Amino acid sequence: MIIGENIHKSFGDLEVLKGVDLHVKPQEVVVLVGVSGSGKSTLLRCFNFLEMINEGKITIDGHTVNPKKDNLTKIRAEVGMVFQHFNLFPHKTVLENVIEAPITVKKMKKEQAKKLGMELLKKVGLEDKAGVYPSKLSGGQKQRVAIARSLAMQPKVMLFDEPTSALDPELVGEVLQVMKQLAEEGMTMVVVTHEMKFAKEVADRIIMIDEGRIIESADPKTFFENPKNERTKQFIQLVE
Amino acid sequence: MPEIFVTVYDVFMRTYPGFLEATVVTLQLTAIGVILGTVIGLIFALMKISGSKILQTIANIYITIIRGTPLIVQIMFLYFGIVELYTMSNFWAGAIALGVHNGAYIAEIFRGSIQGIDPGQREASLSLGMDRRQTMSRIVFPQALRRSIPPLGNQFIITLKDSSLVYIIGVAEIFSLGNREAAQSYQPFESFLVVALYYLVLVMIFTFLLRLYENKLDVDRA
Numbered sequence: 364m365i366i367g368e369n370i371h372k373s374f375g376d377l378e379v380l381k382g383v384d385l386h387v388k389p390q391e392v393v394v395l396v397g398v399s400g401s402g403k404s405t406l407l408r409c410f411n412f413l414e415m416i417n418e419g420k421i422t423i424d425g426h427t428v429n430p431k432k433d434n435l436t437k438i439r440a441e442v443g444m445v446f447q448h449f450n451l452f453p454h455k456t457v458l459e460n461v462i463e464a465p466i467t468v469k470k471m472k473k474e475q476a477k478k479l480g481m482e483l484l485k486k487v488g489l490e491d492k493a494g495v496y497p498s499k500l501s502g503g504q505k506q507r508v509a510i511a512r513s514l515a516m517q518p519k520v521m522l523f524d525e526p527t528s529a530l531d532p533e534l535v536g537e538v539l540q541v542m543k544q545l546a547e548e549g550m551t552m553v554v555v556t557h558e559m560k561f562a563k564e565v566a567d568r569i570i571m572i573d574e575g576r577i578i579e580s581a582d583p584k585t586f587f588e589n590p591k592n593e594r595t596k597q598f599i600q601l602v603e
Numbered sequence: 604m605p606e607i608f609v610t611v612y613d614v615f616m617r618t619y620p621g622f623l624e625a626t627v628v629t630l631q632l633t634a635i636g637v638i639l640g641t642v643i644g645l646i647f648a649l650m651k652i653s654g655s656k657i658l659q660t661i662a663n664i665y666i667t668i669i670r671g672t673p674l675i676v677q678i679m680f681l682y683f684g685i686v687e688l689y690t691m692s693n694f695w696a697g698a699i700a701l702g703v704h705n706g707a708y709i710a711e712i713f714r715g716s717i718q719g720i721d722p723g724q725r726e727a728s729l730s731l732g733m734d735r736r737q738t739m740s741r742i743v744f745p746q747a748l749r750r751s752i753p754p755l756g757n758q759f760i761i762t763l764k765d766s767s768l769v770y771i772i773g774v775a776e777i778f779s780l781g782n783r784e785a786a787q788s789y790q791p792f793e794s795f796l797v798v799a800l801y802y803l804v805l806v807m808i809f810t811f812l813l814r815l816y817e818n819k820l821d822v823d824r825a
């Protein structure tokens with residue numbers, strides 16, 4: 364579904380991704396872990412073309428993206444992204460947040476978009492908040508709206524960058540619950556998270572990134588019980 | 604009652620019909636100056652954040668010249684410049700000068716508030732498939748505009764007071780009338796006190812309206 368080959372990304376002199384190969388299959392849930400600064404966010408942002416890679420190839424749903432020729436807005440629309448800090452549009456209500464892109468990008472009729480928006484809000488358990496501004500929501504509610512907003516574009520794959528890291532502990536569960544449900548419905552997902560319980564339960568594969576390289580890629584059981592790399596072992600000790 | 608109140612009162616009662624007309628002129632100058640300045644300011648703010656070196660340089664030159672020279676010089680310069688090329692009333696020459704002057708300050712207001720919007724807003728919008736233009740016009744700019752309203756209101760008040768400088772090209776606004784009144788009546792102190800009162804009252808009214816509007820925005824958001 365989403366294939367990265369030999370991805371290199373530098374910021375000035377700092378090489379953050381040093382040749383990453385990652386092949387995410389349709390309906391697969393991949394959890395990305397790694398210490399701070401290892402390049403997890405950068406990798407996700409490259410998959411969504413918020414950052415441009417310096418070298419390598421990205422293929423989404425069978426199409427190898429050529430950033431110079433392709434219409435990147437179209438490709439971004441197919442790749443949903445959920446951010447650590449939600450980034451809801453504060454000047455728009457919850458429903459308006461969700462229907463903004465379908466209306467402006469897909470030129471969907473307002474009535475139809477609203478119907479879709481309400482369905483998605485229902486899915487994340489927030490249909491009663493449709494008319495409310497984001498400032499009135501808890502962090503967990505905001506993130507669930509952000510997920511609904513992303514889903515409204517019917518993306519082929521969803522990227523999550525530490526979706527629960529900015530939340531109070533008691534609000535983490537409701538967001539993970541929504542993500543788990545998405546995974547069960549067959550959504551292809553790449554998730555950066557420190558929630559190891561979620562990784563164990565939901566991930567098909569856990570990938571460890573270290574200093575811009577993938578150093579471990581295994582199913583959760585193998586990853587935790589039988590890691591190959593020394594750094595992975597250290598990381599697991601740290602988080603367990 | 605002290606003598607001074609009596610004489611100021613006399614001057615006020617004698618001159619208010621003329622001053623009311625002049626107040627309308629002052630308000631027109633201010634309104635045109637701010638509206639034109641907002642249009643110019645928006646264009647130059649977008650040029651400054653455009654990422655095009657040429658557009659940025661043009662915007663920088665404009666802003667540097669306007670901010671680096673006195674308004675009264677700009678008024679004279681534009682007045683003689685424009686009147687050379689087109690026949691135009693002094694009023695319009697003055698209003699345009701105020702607009703061009705304001706444009707530089709308003710450009711900086713817009714630029715500041717656009718750049719003050721969390722980059723995450725832009726990223727979220729782009730990640731949903733909106734293009735750069737849609738992201739600016741539907742997500743970033745509406746938020747920036749709200750932030751611009753208090754400084755724009757401030758700029759409006761500054762313009763109201765600055766409009767007095769177009770007296771130099773003979774536009775019959777409040778200050779120029781007061782100036783004439785002072786010379787003719789041999790009561791300069793009382794005349795300028797009345798002039799000051801007109802400006803003060805206008806500024807207070809606008810400050811009040813601005814505050815009402817800001818409060819309304821806060822309520823809308825909550």
Ligand SMILES: Nc1ncnc2c1ncn2[C@@H]1O[C@H](COP(=O)(O)OP(=O)(O)OP(=O)(O)O)[C@@H](O)[C@H]1O
Pocket residue numbers: 374377379397398399400401402403404405406
């Ligand atoms: N826009 C940028 N300009 C310069 N350096 C950047 C930029 N974005 C990221 N970096 C650097 O790239 C490195 C990797 O950053 P990245 O955000 O991908 O790490 P991460 O694995 O997501 O870490 P964290 O767990 O803290 O979120 C860091 O050293 C960071 O400082």
Ligand SMILES: [Mg+2]
Pocket residue numbers: 403404405524525
């Ligand atoms: Mg990160």
